[in-house]
Amino acid sequence: MSHLSTDFSQVLREHAALLGRVAATYEANFHKRQELLQEITLAVWQALDKFKGDSSIKTYVLRVAHNKAITHVAYHAKQPRNDSYCEMESPEPSHKPSAVEQIDQQQKFQMMLGQIRQMPIQTMQVVTMSMEGLSYDEIADACGISSSNAGVVLNRARKVLMESMQNG
Amino acid sequence: MADNQDPLKQLWLQQEVVLPDLSQVSKNWHKVRLKQWCYVALDVLSLCFCFLIVWLNADKLDGLSMTLMLVVMLVSVVFVAYITWLRRFSFGWSNASTDEHIQRLLKQIESNIKIANLSLHLVWFVTLLTVIFYAGLYYFEVFPEDRFIRKLTVTLGIHAVVMPGIWVWASRRKKRFIKELSELTKLLAGIKV
Structure with a gap:
């Protein structure tokens, strides 16, 4: 596997934004995040060779990506995970929001x-996989927990997030 | 709540992200592979080199020295095999469930602490072994006195430089891995929820 095969390359392209979001979840520093994103993409590419179709390709990609990101934070734990934001590349939005809307959305997102x-x-x-559109069963499979546990964890986390958004 | 009405999901999917550079991934793959092979080759070659030295000098070594060398060699083989196995995990990827992956990760950091500890204990153990070895050489009068003193001086000189170095290196590694383990435990516990 010395070059990116067309199929693997296609899978990586389809899930590029998703991988970017996983990297952003674990690493706040812009430069370290880029580094992590490359590491995650490499890990996913290597792992695609072993994909047996037991789950959806999206679940598989997310599982490998999260595992790699956890390894990254484990070995770079001395650096703080929350850091200032630097420049970003934006994906094409479905509609062009106004500058005020953009700032408001950015603040909420941060x-x-x-x-x-x-x-x-x-x-x-659990919470990020849910926001990526995975079902309880898929999240449970990827995390190695039961579906009911995934549901409990998710509901609790969503409550915290919603409260903080409303209070913020 | 329908997915397209979920404000959290909408906000999440609209976030600005950096996209991976796929051509760079291909280049990184070659670098990672090369690094992996270099580390393994270095470990194996250093072992082969030691075996070769012992093999070439077999007729010059007395029974006690030969036995000691062979014991050290056998321990080294086990060490290299174990370290290669650890490297295999640290450079790769994992498609295990995250829970399983985290357990492996914790075990690996704990193993790293054990290896660092082992290296620390190895310093006084090797020193003790050297003392016993030279006491044996002196007791059995293997070498004439002037040759024995020359060998002892050289060995003491090497030990005086190498052993403190290994001690400092292993002690720093131990501190680093203990910190990593504590930080990972904190990350697993989180601050909220």
Whole structure:
């Protein structure tokens, strides 16, 4: 596997934004986040070779990406996870929001991400996987917990997030 | 609540992200592979080199020295095999469930602390072994006195430089891994929820 095969390359392209969001969840520093994103993408690419179709490709990609990100934070734990934001590349939005809307949305998002980064790793994973559109069963499978446990963790985390958004 | 009406999900999916550079991933893959092979090759070659030295000097070594060398070699083989196994995990990826992955990660950091501890204990153990070895050489009068003193001086000189170095290195690693373990435990517990 010396070059990116067309199929793998296609999978990585389809899940590029998702991988970017996983990296942003675990690493706040812009440069370290880029580094982590490359590490995650490499890990997913290597792991795609072993994909047996037991789950959806999205679940598999998320599972490998989260595992790699956890390894990253474990070995770079001395650096703070919350850091100032630097420049960003924006995906094409469906509609062009006004400058005020953009600032408001950015503030809300940063508040949400700040809250998520303070959660235990498992909660962080459950809540972000849910927001990526995974079902309870898929989240449970990826995290190695029961579906009911995933539901309890998710509901508790969502409550905290909603409260902080309303109070913020 | 329908997914398209969930404000959290909407906000999450609209976040601005950096996209991965796929051409860079391909380049990184080569670097990672090369690094992996270099580490393994270095471990194996250093072992082969030691075996070769012992093999070439087998006729010059007395029974006690030869036995000691062989014991050290056998311990080294086990060490290299274990370290190679650990490297295999640290450079790769994991498609295990996250819970399983975290347990492995914790075990690996704990293993790293044990290895660092082992290296620390190895310093006084090797020193003790050297003392016993030279006491044996002196007791059995293996070498004439002037040659024995020359060998002892060289060995003491090497020990005086190498052993404190290993001690400081292992002690720093131990502190680093203990900190990593404590930080990971904190991350697993989180601050909220």
